[in-house]
Amino acid sequence: MLFSSLSAQAALLSLFAVTSPYVSATPLKRASVCNGYSELCSRSFGNVTFVGAHDSYAVGATNLAANQDYNVTQQLTDGIRMLQNQAHSASDGSIHLCHTDCLLYDAGTLQDYLTSVKSWMDANPNEVVSILLVNINNLAASSFGSVFQSTGLVPMSYVPTSTPMTTSQWPSLGSMIDAGTRLVTFMDNGANDTNFPFLIPEFGNIWETAFDVTDPSFSCAINRSQGDTSQQMYLINHFLDATTDIAGFGVPAPAKDQLNVTNAQSGPGSLGQQAADCIAQYSAPPNFMLVDFYEYGQGSVFDVAANLNGVAAPTNSIAPPIINATSSSSSSGSSSGALTDFRGSGRVTGLALFTGFLVGIWTVS
Numbered sequence: 001m002l003f004s005s006l007s008a009q010a011a012l013l014s015l016f017a018v019t020s021p022y023v024s025a026t027p028l029k030r031a032s033v034c035n036g037y038s039e040l041c042s043r044s045f046g047n048v049t050f051v052g053a054h055d056s057y058a059v060g061a062t063n064l065a066a067n068q069d070y071n072v073t074q075q076l077t078d079g080i081r082m083l084q085n086q087a088h089s090a091s092d093g094s095i096h097l098c099h100t101d102c103l104l105y106d107a108g109t110l111q112d113y114l115t116s117v118k119s120w121m122d123a124n125p126n127e128v129v130s131i132l133l134v135n136i137n138n139l140a141a142s143s144f145g146s147v148f149q150s151t152g153l154v155p156m157s158y159v160p161t162s163t164p165m166t167t168s169q170w171p172s173l174g175s176m177i178d179a180g181t182r183l184v185t186f187m188d189n190g191a192n193d194t195n196f197p198f199l200i201p202e203f204g205n206i207w208e209t210a211f212d213v214t215d216p217s218f219s220c221a222i223n224r225s226q227g228d229t230s231q232q233m234y235l236i237n238h239f240l241d242a243t244t245d246i247a248g249f250g251v252p253a254p255a256k257d258q259l260n261v262t263n264a265q266s267g268p269g270s271l272g273q274q275a276a277d278c279i280a281q282y283s284a285p286p287n288f289m290l291v292d293f294y295e296y297g298q299g300s301v302f303d304v305a306a307n308l309n310g311v312a313a314p315t316n317s318i319a320p321p322i323i324n325a326t327s328s329s330s331s332s333g334s335s336s337g338a339l340t341d342f343r344g345s346g347r348v349t350g351l352a353l354f355t356g357f358l359v360g361i362w363t364v365s
């Protein structure tokens with residue numbers, strides 16, 4: 001009697017062991033919502049469209065050098081999931097986020113910026129976020145690596161399983177969230193260092209359309225790339241510049257009066273239209289869409305992404321455009337002027353500096 005009862009118990013236990021989901025020593029935790037949507041958990045990172053902030057650090061409503069109204073924390077809260085930044089070697093030896101040159105616009109250290117990103121990501125554990133660093137001064141990967149280490153972002157960083165990754169090789173958002181490696185950092189040059197494998201070379205993994213365009217037709221032509229574009233993710237630079245005449249110099253700056261059109265879901269010159277044009281050309285939507293002053297259009301840029309992702313439009317309210325600010329209260333960066341990106345050139349011309357200072361005088365007056 002006792003024996004049979006015990007063996008029945010053993011049989012039950014062994015049955016339990018085979019069928020119960022609770023036997024694993026460390027229970028599996030599976031994200032059920034990824035970047036706001038359950039549908040995105042099973043989707044490859046390479047199969048999702050994200051909205052990005054062009055010059056995420058360049059904040060200020062009236063400064064010609066600014067590309068955003070709100071700081072990175074607000075950007076992330078409102079739905080921005082790629083943070084594009086220009087990294088410069090500052091005179092104090094640290095990396096600062098500057099526009100064209102730190103003499104023209106200095107938004108402070110990469111360290112402070114990444115500390116804000118880390119706080120937001122800690123508070124939002126089901127979000128995958130990308131950073132795109134423009135390494136203007138060709139700094140060594142180790143310079144960036146040490147800032148990632150000191151801000152605690154290394155354990156959160158995704159390390160690719162191969163270099164480069166094809167679009168379909170990227171893991172699902174759900175698996176990145178489950179593994180806790182949900183920060184994806186690309187760098188335009190200098191990232192190829194095995195000691196810092198979380199700094200991922202941009203080109204080879206992503207190709208880009210032209211940036212700083214003044215033509216609102218927004219060509220989808222491949223402008224910068226390395227490797228096989230048919231296998232890579234791609235990024236569209238959907239921000240429009242206009243040339244302002246400053247003392248006889250043509251100075252490019254964001255075309256703010258066109259933002260409602262540029263950021264719109266549809267119509268000539270809109271984000272939705274460029275995405276549609278690029279889909280027609282490449283049979284796949286852009287993975288990353290960089291915009292200026294993302295909140296103009298009342299969230300239209302996020303609606304475009306949701307539509308491309310085949311999910312419902314987001315329902316959160318976002319920060320309003322800062323239409324009417326004064327220069328003293330609006331800019332968080334110390335700045336004396338404007339200018340275009342000069343990305344890839346790695347140097348600033350005397351003319352650019354001169355016009356930058358002229359714009360600076362013009363802006364603060």
Ligand SMILES: *[C@@H]1O[C@H](CO)[C@@H](O)[C@H](O)[C@H]1NC(C)=O
Binds near residue numbers: 046048286308
């Ligand atoms: C992801 O895959 C779906 C289904 O094939 C497709 O409709 C969608 O356009 C893809 N998105 C991206 C960004 O590749």
Ligand SMILES: *[C@@H]1O[C@H](CO)[C@@H](O)[C@H](O)[C@H]1NC(C)=O
Binds near residue numbers: 071072074
């Ligand atoms: C970022 O902006 C928000 C308002 O949008 C503000 O509450 C917050 O203090 C700012 N954070 C920093 C670090 O400046």
Ligand SMILES: *[C@@H]1O[C@H](CO)[C@@H](O)[C@H](O)[C@H]1NC(C)=O
Binds near residue numbers: 192
């Ligand atoms: C990365 O560096 C290695 C040597 O350090 C080199 O062989 C390889 O071609 C580089 N790859 C890229 C994409 O630059």
Ligand SMILES: *[C@@H]1O[C@H](CO)[C@@H](O)[C@H](O)[C@H]1NC(C)=O
Binds near residue numbers: 210211213222
């Ligand atoms: C990239 O775009 C810029 C601006 O439109 C253009 O001047 C340049 O020739 C383009 N480069 C390539 C390789 O297409």
Ligand SMILES: *[C@@H]1O[C@H](CO)[C@@H](O)[C@H](O)[C@H]1NC(C)=O
Binds near residue numbers: 256
């Ligand atoms: C953009 O749209 C908002 C809301 O509809 C409006 O308040 C704002 O004046 C518009 N701005 C421009 C530049 O058209």
Ligand SMILES: *[C@@H]1O[C@H](CO)[C@@H](O)[C@H](O)[C@H]1NC(C)=O
Binds near residue numbers: 323324
């Ligand atoms: C612009 O600023 C003026 C003066 O501060 C204020 O009266 C007006 O309501 C503001 N307009 C907007 C659209 O914020």
